[in-house]
């Protein structure tokens with residue numbers, strides 16, 4: 001548990017937390033904003049939708065005052081494409097811009113560095129209707145136009161740009177993190193095509209950041225799970241290598257080496273899933289390498305070589321009930337790997353492994369392979385918090401973060417370049433899959449899936465613990 005005296009993080013280490021636009025802002029159709037694909041996908045799930053979310057759009061000043069009280073030096077948020085360009089392209093929406101102007105200025109005024117994500121799952125619905133969104137190559141140009149607009153407008157105040165959030169998760173849950181028309185649902189190649197379009201858009205924007213922003217640095221936030229083999233049998237160790245290549249290196253090799261890993265790409269070709277490319281695509285990707293990595297780490301994963309009777313392409317399905325063991329399905333890539341529960345690790349109620357050691361493991365592994373600076377851009381424990389007498393005693397979350405911070409500290413001692421900790425999430429947000437049943441925030445938001453109540457902000461015990469962590473630059477964790 002917290003409270004032990006430990007060593008500080010390096011000088012200048014960034015402390016703060018993260019959110020994303022559709023999960024926190026609300027005002028989904030206010031002041032000229034039109035719907036994003038996430039606004040639409042979240043309707044009718046049985047959980048809350050994004051129309052009000054945590055009402056940050058109207059309460060950003062109160063929220064920033066709380067960030068300041070906690071001692072934040074940085075805050076990660078995302079821009080909403082359909083708030084700025086309601087139709088995805090064309091004229092910018094003045095009211096939408098006003099919101100982000102105010103947000104950025106209020107952060108800067110309070111000494112909090114804005115760390116934005118340009119794209120966090122929320123493609124404008126208008127572009128889905130127009131040309132099926134990311135499935136179409138037209139998305140690349142429209143995304144670059146949107147991103148370039150932001151870079152030009154905010155590049156004087158914002159130097160570190162995270163371009164795309166969690167491409168790895170977008171591929172894994174391609175029909176949940178994208179509005180993909182039914183006609184494509186049976187074709188898994190489409191998810192790698194979407195990913196390729198994102199790679200092109202991101203690389204082009206990275207280049208623009210270097211050209212247009214003085215001192216600008218490009219990055220991406222990757223959803224990263226180190227993969228462990230079930231045991232030391234050669235086949236299971238091979239499955240581990242296969243999964244590392246397709247689930248992790250498949251993204252990071254693009255970002256930092258400008259290429260797809262050969263083995264994983266060949267595997268996709270053999271199975272008819274490789275993306276269609278045009279001449280010159282790999283030059284675009286090579287010219288748009290990124291400068292730093294945002295690491296979103298929640299859980300490690302475990303694999304084995306597929307059993308003969310389970311050797312069929314299977315897509316992952318999340319545990320939606322929050323009952324331990326009710327995981328929908330584990331991913332299987334035939335003759336490559338089969339995901340499974342790690343028999344040696346505990347999980348939260350949604351079957352996400354709790355593994356602080358994995359944090360040290362992945363930081364060292366990524367650093368040795370790519371030698372790039374990293375910021376932790378998400379890390380957190382989803383739980384059913386209980387509000388009792390105006391307080392939330394989330395000691396389980398303090399314990400989770402405390403152990404992950406110690407792992408980060410150890411990785412730094414061993415030479416890894418980690419520059420900040422921006423856990424998930426600042427206030428409670430709309431979970432991507434479990435509404436407000438599963439909460440992550442340092443600050444409780446008084447609402448649930450059925451009733452938006454008064455949306456009051458109530459700092460949890462973890463908020464006060466984190467305040468001390470920040471005040472001691474990590475020594476109290």
Ligand code: BG6
Nearest residue numbers: 020166169223382431432433434
């Ligand atoms: C990351 C996302 O995948 O994990 C966040 O970047 C998300 O948007 C977070 O909220 C936790 O996932 P979930 O499904 O529990 O909300």
